[in-house]
């Protein structure tokens with residue numbers, strides 16, 4: 712999932728969900744003058760500048776995108792940097808640089824936090840990034856059929872070796888019975904206030920198997936040899952077919968549809984450490 716060029720051509724689902732969530736929460740975000748904003752797990756930077764940027768007031772002070780991948784950050788800096796927008800390498804589950812703590816009035820994250828196993832460390836770090844009164848809007852995956860496909864492939868003789876770390880790449884909430892309660896409890900323990908957590912059923916249709924394969928390739932987390940990738944994608948589609956998620960399968964490619972029903976988790980919270988009287 713280091714190929715920024717491929718990712719920015721195949722992230723229609725991620726862009727749609729980022730836009731929907733920002734539309735839904737735009738009135739709740741408490742904008743003031745001259746504020747500092749961070750986008751955590753910004754990837755190629757296209758959501759940061761093409762979508763999030765449009766929801767910021769004109770007089771914002773700075774928008775910083777951060778990502779663990781230096782390849783993503785190099786690409787984002789090459790394509791999307793401007794006077795007020797910059798991109799840096801940072802692991803949100805690692806040790807934060809001191810000069811990033813308590814700085815941000817708003818923290819956003821789209822389609823990233825389900826990649827991270829250390830959820831409590833990550834949420835604590837988001838709390839640390841925020842200035843007093845700052846808020847966060849975080850969007851990530853709960854249950855998603857892609858993760859079941861990974862698990863099935865990981866049990867096959869052909870892919871067992873390459874997918875041995877499969878559990879590292881499955882959302883911590885994929886099997887969770889009540890992710891809303893789990894996340895709310897963790898955030899309250901950390902000290903967030905005004906916490907809202909929603910886990911909602913969503914769906915997305917890929918028009919054609921090629922569109923599905925492109926999207927799978929763009930977020931493929933496994934270190935597969937380049938010459939095995941096409942075979943992997945064929946086997947991926949076979950599992951999706953067995954799961955009966957493909958419509959008009961016998962028809963021409965243009966009428967084939969792949970249904971994806973998944974749960975999207977949206978989280979809002981505020982850092983307020985002093986009592987308002």
Ligand SMILES: C[S@@+](CC[C@H](N)C(=O)[O-])C[C@H]1O[C@@H](n2cnc3c(N)ncnc32)[C@H](O)[C@@H]1O
Nearest residue numbers: 752753754758778779780802803821822823826
């Ligand atoms: C699916 S992309 C989402 C990119 C962008 N936010 C979007 O919505 O299009 C997930 C990104 O999270 C980044 N990521 C994964 N783990 C991370 C971590 N611990 N800290 C920061 N970024 C991380 C990956 O490198 C990848 O670029």
